[in-house]
Amino acid sequence: MLATAESELPSLPQVILRMLDACDENADYQDLGKIIGNDTALTARVLALANSSFFRRGQPVKSLHQALLRLGIENLRTLVITASLRQFLLKLGGDQWQQLRDFWRHSLATALLARALAQLTRYSNPEEAFLVGMLHNVGELVMLHHAGQPQAEGDDASPVVADAAEIGANMASNWGLSPLATDAIRYQQMPASNLSDTAHLVKLISLATRLAMSDKHGVDAAQTLFGLTAALTREISKRIETEVDSLAEGLGIALDADCGADSAREKLLRRLVQHGMVDQAAQxxxxxxxxxxxxxxxxxxxxxxxxxxxxxxxxxxxxxxxxxxxxxxxxxxxxxxxxxxxxxxxxxxxxxxxxxxxxxxxxxxxxxxxxxxxxxxxxxxxxxxxxxxxxxxxxxxxxxxxxxxxxxxxxxxxxxxxxxxxxxxxxQPEPGLDFGSDEMDSRLRLRQLIHEVSNPVTVIRNYLGTLQSRLSENDAARTDLDVVTEELDRIATLLVQSRDLHEAPGQPSDTVDLVREVQSLMDLLDSALFANHDIESDVQAPGEPVGIAMSRGSLRQILLNLARNAAEAMPGGGNLTVSIRANVWQNGQTWAELTLEDDGPGLPESVRSQLFKPLTSSKGKGHSGLGLSIVKRLVDASNSTISCYTGTTGTGFRILIPVANTASQEVAGQ
CATH class of the missing domain: 3.30.450.40 (GAF domain)
Incomplete structure (x- = not known):
């Protein structure tokens, strides 16, 4: 058996360089995950570290997103720096760099095909299929690494193990992947006729790797395993091929010429030297x-x-x-x-x-x-x-x-x-608080507690999602897990409310700075709620304060209810954009405009016809529809207006709030 630590697996220097730049640009988990998910060696490092004895808490992580949340940004940055340095310990010749480039293209194509096929055939966890697809040929990477290393004098020449699939399956098992995932790696080259009664994931990986290699039997395997027509199979393969080409171009990887490893390694070395100089100066x-x-x-x-x-x-x-x-x-x-x-x-x-x-x-x-x-x-x-x-x-x-x-x-x-x-x-203390006072210390401890509680809530909810994916649609345990999930979301809501209860009264009750309140609440929701649902939020706001004639409590309740609705309407993740515009003129009055837009499936007709009235919502059991009813009541009470637009590309809510008078605007900006 070839023994290779995950940290020694080679990566294309272009991918490492892009990942290093992303860390320097303070990219978020989703952006970092997209880059890491493009490289087998980086994926293996992250998965192995997240499931190590130091970081492991409870069950092992089974997806890249879970691993990133567990490690945190600073640990990821350290991992990338280490991976960058190890690039210069590799003794790969020009031909082997070309092999690594070809390996990268095949791994990424297999992973993307596995995800697409999983979605098409209704596999319960497409991201697991992507992860296994990216790691399916890690055994070949081990063999490539060993082929590039000189053999020390006196070492016995052990024969190279030909079964790369078996190497990969054993490594995946050590990383905590499920037995089905390791079987999918182990039996990836098994003839389709022998896989008819195997697990869904095993079939997906076998078909994906055949299509990624343009195997002449791939189209027949798609028909045998999933009943897919030749036309549909070729259409999916062509789309994934185009996506791989696009990703390679974005990373600066030439697929049809010299892979450019020497040039990329030179840039990477220069970048590492720059990091070392800055880290020393910035101590x-x-x-x-x-x-x-x-x-x-x-x-x-x-x-x-x-x-x-x-x-x-x-x-x-x-x-x-x-x-x-x-x-x-x-x-x-x-x-x-x-x-x-x-x-x-x-x-x-x-x-x-x-x-x-x-x-x-x-x-x-x-x-x-x-x-x-x-x-x-x-x-x-x-x-x-x-x-x-x-x-x-x-x-x-x-x-x-x-x-x-x-x-x-x-x-x-x-x-x-x-x-x-x-x-x-x-x-730093808040304005109006004495440094070292009991009140200030209490608030700082509360903020830290809210932040610390949000992290395990995110991890727990991710585990629940994994458990739900293993259950059949009719399993009675699904109901219990749904209840637990809803209670976790309620914890996120209580975290927001607990912070509000302990905030200092910095403004009069009849005016608030819309920009500051929205940004403050959305920052907290990012970790306490949106991360649980794999939702990316974006706030678009002017650079100056926007004073509004609405109480802080009403504004936050409105935002919280609409944000929760958006999160629950996008269980598979999505995007939420919150926009603020000042000085909107309508009906002879100046308003501030607040919009929240998601890219979920939209509201069905049964909900649209009863909008803002208490009813059974489209989001599942346990949701009475009171959230929007409360929003409407708070909007009306503040002499504001609210409208909704919805369709197959998403739902948006537009609220017009009266702006505060000039004196109040000055207070809101302080």
Missing amino acids: PLIQAENEPSLYSALVHAAELLCEGSALIFVVQDEWLVAGAVSGWPELDLRLPLEPVRSLVARCVAAGAPQVIGHPDTADLTVDQQLLNLLESRAAYAVPVVIEKQTIGVIVGGFDTSPDADRRALLALLATRAGRAFQAIGER
Whole structure:
């Protein structure tokens, strides 16, 4: 038997490089999962680590999504860095890199075909089929790895095991995959005529791997195993082939020419060196206890990386305020954000880096003053971003226009700075609270408790989904699991409500900032509710406060009910977009517009005809339809209006809320 640790399995450097960039861009679990799911070695590493003795809690994870939730973003980043470093320990020749490219294409095609066939044939867990499809030929990857390693003197030449499927099945068993999954890997090359009475998953993987290899018997196997016509089988195969080509193009992998491994490995090595330099320079950021000490640490780190002077701006209301400047610890420097009169202000407005002093840039007087302050001929301004909002700018000075490597270093430093600012912000007291007071300590502990409770709720609900997928439609245990699932969703609701009960009264009861309240609640729902349903949320809001004449409690109850409805209407996951628009003019009055749109199946006619009235909803047992009825009553009580639009592509709710008067707007913005 060939012994190979999962961490030693080779990956295409293009995939590792894209994953490393995604971690630097603070991508979320869904985006990271899409990249990891494209590579067998990365998938194996994540699955093995999530099911290791250190991380394992209860039953082993059976899907990539569960594994990512269990590990967390920082552990994923460490795993990717380790995988990147191991790339340079591989001794693969040019032909073997080509084999690895071909292996990657076949694995991805098999996984995508397995998922498509699972959905078509109503297999209960298509994501399990995708995972097993991606890992089905991991044994070949082990053999490829060993073929590229030199043999030490004195070692006995053990024969290479020819049965890659058996190697893969044993590895999958060690990772905690089910016996059916390991059988699917073990019997993938079995003739279709011998698989008629085997498990559904075994048939899916066997057919998927045949179609991915363009096996001449693949079409016949589709007819034998699932009764699929030749025309439909070829249509599915062609669609998956196009999808694989598209993914390869996005990752920069050439499928019909040289795989470009040497070029990608060179880029990966450069990226790793940049990470090492930034991690070393940014060590003091982790130790900063407050914002002033963080400003100083950031300036020092930027000085090391650009080998020149640096300054840090922070966004405060409508100004850019210098937090720290090389050689000028007490300098009072402020730049207006609007109108945009400097490239630093443009950096904030565009959310993108700017070069100051570039030959093609007509710098304004203020930019020249910044260069004089930095004693530099050129400078590079990089935004510091937290959750898609620019909160500051790092400006590094250079003797000449900075090259790509220097720009990449400051961009990585800005990412580390965003995390450091966020960590300090989570430790800061709320306005009106004394630092160290019992009330403040209580609220901080409550916030931490809510966050910690949300994580196991997510994991438990994922396990319930796995259990439900193993039961038949008529199994009595399904009813019990449905009840438990509903209670978990109720826990998510109580988490939101418990936070509201302990929040300080920061605004009058007749006006709130719509933008702040929506963003605050959606942030909590992302971890407490949406992650349980595999739902991706997006908030589109203006950059300034929008004061509305509605109580905070009413607004949050409306949002919570509509968000829960959307989550329950999309049990298989989906997208929810929340949009805010200010100054909507209708019927001689100014309103604020709040819309929530999902991409679920839409509301049936029986529900549309009784909309906003208590009834039995389309979401299943246990839902009385009171949620929308309560929403309508709260909307009416605040002199607002609500409308609904629905169809096969989703459902949306549009609420028009009266804006607050000018004085109230100022309070809401404070």
